[in-house]
Amino acid sequence: MSTTTQRAGATTAPAAGRRRKTAAPTPTGPDRIPRPSQGWYRDKLTGDKLRRVTTILSQGMPKEALVFWAGNITAQTALDNLPYLASSSLNPASRTEAYDWLRRAHTRKKDERAAIGGAVHDVIEAHILGQPIPAAHLDDEEIAPFIEHFLRFVEEWQVTFEASEMVVGNYTEGYAGTLDYLLRSPRLAARFGIPADTVIVGDTKTGGELGIKGVYAEAGIQMSAYRHAEVGWLRDGTRIPLPPIHSTGVVLHLRPEGYLPYPAACGDDVFAQFLHVKAIADFQAGLSKSVIGEALVLPTPERSAA
Template sequence: MGGVKTLTRGGSRLYIDPDDAGIKVPGVTSIVGMLPKDFLTFWAAKESAEAAVDNWDIVSQLIKRDPAGAIDYLKNAHRRKSKAASDLGSSAHDLFERLARGDYINPRHVHADVKPHVAWFKEFLDEVQPEFLYLEETVWSDTHQYAGSFDAIARIDGDVAVLDWKTSRSVYDSVALQLSAYRHADRIILEETGESIPVPEMAGGAVLHVRPEGWQFVPVECGPKVHEAFLALRSVYDWEKGGKRGVVGRAVARGGEQQTGTERRAA
């Protein structure tokens, strides 16, 4: 039967119910994405400015030959930076999963940029000794209509916790919302068989934060109160994806010279 299929629509990842293809629910990451991200505006501007300063010789020549191309190059600087980080993170995650499953990884087949991450993950396994119960599976919430894919559920020092691997510069507080969604879902849909099993009782969550210079294992609060905040974002998601459509009606009375665009064109 297999696991859960997904599709992307309107910039959101949707999970398709394996028992009823007509049921599609938003992914945890897309729901958490409803958080305001004002800091990204300043980050994107900084990346464009740095790209202009660091590559001025190239940019100045490009301006002479193709001004529009120069603008595209600079305005997309943050996307190039983000994609590079995303590609590294994806490569590291794939290797982490293989290591967690006990696979042997030939160091000669590991990209130089990811080799430090692999070494630190091995050290984490040796020092913390997690007992992995589930790896890279999908959770589904029938109660609140969402789904998501977690990195691991493991038993550590007798306690069961949901884990997330991060290779980003920092551990951001939004990860608490993400882990709470996994922890409080109703069931796990197993990739290999498509079978649904209950999400196990968990003591909490944690992030394994792996950077080129080292690693740290960070506990994350993901209890009921955090899940309430996640569910508020779930409502915001519905609002943004269709709930707000049509809430502002047509004027039933008007005075002065205010006209709609249609009325101006007709005139």
């Protein structure tokens, strides 16, 4: 099976007369953990580049519903601001400004949701690691109900955590990502019909509406990639093999009004679909650019000899 793992660095000797670059020091400690950049994770020790899981999903599995969501947000924003839009339409300068403001309505909404989701993840990570809650979130009334329901989930389902925000990678298939957490829960295990100490992969979602929308099949595909990762990095930078992880994960849907845990299949059959998505993403990033060539033209007729 092909892989997108790439070796970083030059493939030919430097040209004569060029100054050889000083070799970078070998990374130690947490610096050994690959970090995402421009859709890739780079292993600083080996030079391997591993495609980012979220990039694979965005390129290989577009969310068609987002197109309609963006249209709805734009329409709602326009209706809520008709006087402003009407007056702005009378002047070319203000018309352009209003147009730019309106067409970015869905982006602003997306950024707002991302900010909330990021803050919730920060607080959850601090709780899991036994660290102080980030000062910026201590008195945030918007974040507080999310955290309250997360703590309820932990208590009611008797959850203990094995890892949080862990970078994991699969060198064979050429990808890496950061999972939300690995956990154990005797009550979840009982519902899944598995031993109480089984490791389960988990993911938190904060968007949508509780019990209506906000958890989608893509979550299972994403977690299947994490479940099939070969290695993970501890916080001190040590690379370790991942323990066996159950083929059903849990998606925790957190909203201000409550929480719901959803089982998410992430076994071999779902992973096979992730690899299909990855193949599409690889095509979009590479081969697709050379599939269609330049337009063909008829050769210029040769002039008859005089």
